[in-house]
Amino acid sequence: xxxxxHFDRLCVVLxxxxxxxxxxxxxxxxxxxxxxxxxxxxxxxxxFREARSAVGAAPxxxxxxxxxxxxxxxxDCSLVVGTTAAxxxxxHQPLKPLPQAGQLILKRLSASRVxxxxxxxxxxxxxxxxxxxxxxxxxxxxEEHGSMNLGQAVAVxxxxxxxxxxxxxxxxxxxxxxxxxxRPASAGELDRVTGLLLEALRASGYLGRDVAAKExxxxxxxxxxxxxxxxxxxxxxxxxxxxxxxxxxx
Amino acid sequence: xxxxxHFDRLCVVLxxxxxxxxxxxxxxxxxxxxxxxxxxxxxxxxxFREARSAVGAAPxxxxxxxxxxxxxxxxDCSLVVGTTAAxxxxxHQPLKPLPQAGQLILKRLSASRVxxxxxxxxxxxxxxxxxxxxxxxxxxxxEEHGSMNLGQAVAVxxxxxxxxxxxxxxxxxxxxxxxxxxRPASAGELDRVTGLLLEALRASGYLGRDVAAKExxxxxxxxxxxxxxxxxxxxxxxxxxxxxxxxxxx
Numbered sequence: 001x002x003x004x005x006h007f008d009r010l011c012v013v014l015x016x017x018x019x020x021x022x023x024x025x026x027x028x029x030x031x032x033x034x035x036x037x038x039x040x041x042x043x044x045x046x047x048f049r050e051a052r053s054a055v056g057a058a059p060x061x062x063x064x065x066x067x068x069x070x071x072x073x074x075x076d077c078s079l080v081v082g083t084t085a086a087x088x089x090x091x092h093q094p095l096k097p098l099p100q101a102g103q104l105i106l107k108r109l110s111a112s113r114v115x116x117x118x119x120x121x122x123x124x125x126x127x128x129x130x131x132x133x134x135x136x137x138x139x140x141x142x143e144e145h146g147s148m149n150l151g152q153a154v155a156v157x158x159x160x161x162x163x164x165x166x167x168x169x170x171x172x173x174x175x176x177x178x179x180x181x182x183r184p185a186s187a188g189e190l191d192r193v194t195g196l197l198l199e200a201l202r203a204s205g206y207l208g209r210d211v212a213a214k215e216x217x218x219x220x221x222x223x224x225x226x227x228x229x230x231x232x233x234x235x236x237x238x239x240x241x242x243x244x245x246x247x248x249x250x
Numbered sequence: 251x252x253x254x255x256h257f258d259r260l261c262v263v264l265x266x267x268x269x270x271x272x273x274x275x276x277x278x279x280x281x282x283x284x285x286x287x288x289x290x291x292x293x294x295x296x297x298f299r300e301a302r303s304a305v306g307a308a309p310x311x312x313x314x315x316x317x318x319x320x321x322x323x324x325x326d327c328s329l330v331v332g333t334t335a336a337x338x339x340x341x342h343q344p345l346k347p348l349p350q351a352g353q354l355i356l357k358r359l360s361a362s363r364v365x366x367x368x369x370x371x372x373x374x375x376x377x378x379x380x381x382x383x384x385x386x387x388x389x390x391x392x393e394e395h396g397s398m399n400l401g402q403a404v405a406v407x408x409x410x411x412x413x414x415x416x417x418x419x420x421x422x423x424x425x426x427x428x429x430x431x432x433r434p435a436s437a438g439e440l441d442r443v444t445g446l447l448l449e450a451l452r453a454s455g456y457l458g459r460d461v462a463a464k465e466x467x468x469x470x471x472x473x474x475x476x477x478x479x480x481x482x483x484x485x486x487x488x489x490x491x492x493x494x495x496x497x498x499x500x
Contacts, residue, residue, distance in 0.1 A: 155402035
């Protein structure tokens with residue numbers, strides 16, 4: 001999956017994050033999905049330092065910038081989007097569900113920088129933080145349990161952006177070699193499978209009387225297996241051995 | 251956001267999870283997005299107990315079931331999907347990107363139970379675990395950093411299911427209950443087919459040396475048959491007869 005060039009224009013902004021594990025998780029999801037610009041505003045106590053010094057901290061985390069205010073962190077962005085569970089709260093900005101929000105963010109990224117804000121684990125973004133946002137984004141969660149874990153919310157938002165951006169172009173992630181093996185078996189190959197299966201069933205006594213009807217049934221059931229070329233080969237090998245073992249030895 | 255009725259048919263199966271925080275994170279994402287059936291296979295040391303006793307553990311976590319093997323955990327599911335970063339690894343099952351996989355899982359959920367497997371933080375799912383899977387799912391991450399955090403991977407997969415389900419308004423157009431015969435076979439039924447086939451192959455001399463690898467191969471190839479309940483019955487009858495005929499008579 002190639003990284004899209006304008007993904008580096010998305011700024012993930014973590015505001016007042018308390019838990020260093022969540023800063024690390026956000027960085028990891030960004031790296032997984034092809035984003036690179038992490039910004040941190042007033043992290044709780046030493047959590048930013050701790051996250052940075054964690055073993056295996058991604059280079060991304062080392063490049064992350066720290067800011068004293070939301071205003072400073074987003075100064076170079078032309079669109080600022082806040083994330084919220086929108087629970088028990090009066091909102092003063094338009095609220096869009098993630099799939100729709102993703103399309104709008106992508107469109108803007110093709111022209112300029114966009115900031116995506118995530119609030120603290122306990123309280124989310126404050127009304128003061130939200131006042132810097134053009135509009136708000138909500139991940140469609142259940143009413144009864146709307147508030148997501150911070151690292152997971154970051155991952156879901158970035159996945160949605162990556163999914164929408166790549167559109168239908170990521171469908172083909174199979175190596176050539178695998179594609180070949182998954183080619184469907186030909187009628188001739190299916191006939192050979194059927195023939196050997198019938199031979200084994202005949203020798204085992206399964207066919208009994210009314211052989212013709214049983215044979216048709218077996219032919220149909222083999223067609224329904226929807227075998228690939230590679231799997232048909234394996235079945236032929238297994239059935240050949242079974243049929244041989246069942247055949248009367250002279 | 252209403253919970254869709256068939257979401258309770260999705261079984262999230264965590265295999266050999268090491269970190270209790272990740273079990274908790276998986277449970278939280280399930281609760282956020284409307285899923286309820288969490289199953290845990292051989293969690294590392296005391297991590298399941300620890301996750302369960304954690305402050306704020308959701309009721310969902312308390313209802314989670316523990317299993318000794320993947321086979322037991324998925325026995326009542328008719329579709330078993332493994333998640334993988336597919337990195338530096340030869341895969342024996344078809345691999346589908348998440349958006350496409352989500353549609354297939356949703357379709358199957360309207361008729362029967364589906365298991366979605368997540369492996370351990372260090373190694374993911376083993377080849378043995380994967381041999382129980384009908385096919386594999388990959389979250390489209392960067393080649394250079396493909397492996398996601400476990401809790402984030404669960405959240406992203408479930409978000410995709412919720413998004414797709416609500417997006418198409420599938421809640422209101424649930425397909426009618428399929429006829430019993432065309433219902434897909436359960437993992438338990440597939441296990442019986444596999445068992446009889448292995449018995450026949452063993453008696454025929456097909457397994458030879460390296461029995462474990464051959465057995466895994468057979469398990470995978472049976473999963474790929476995509477059998478219905480009715481066809482599984484027919485196969486059981488045929489294989490039973492063949493295995494009986496091959497067995498040494500006293």
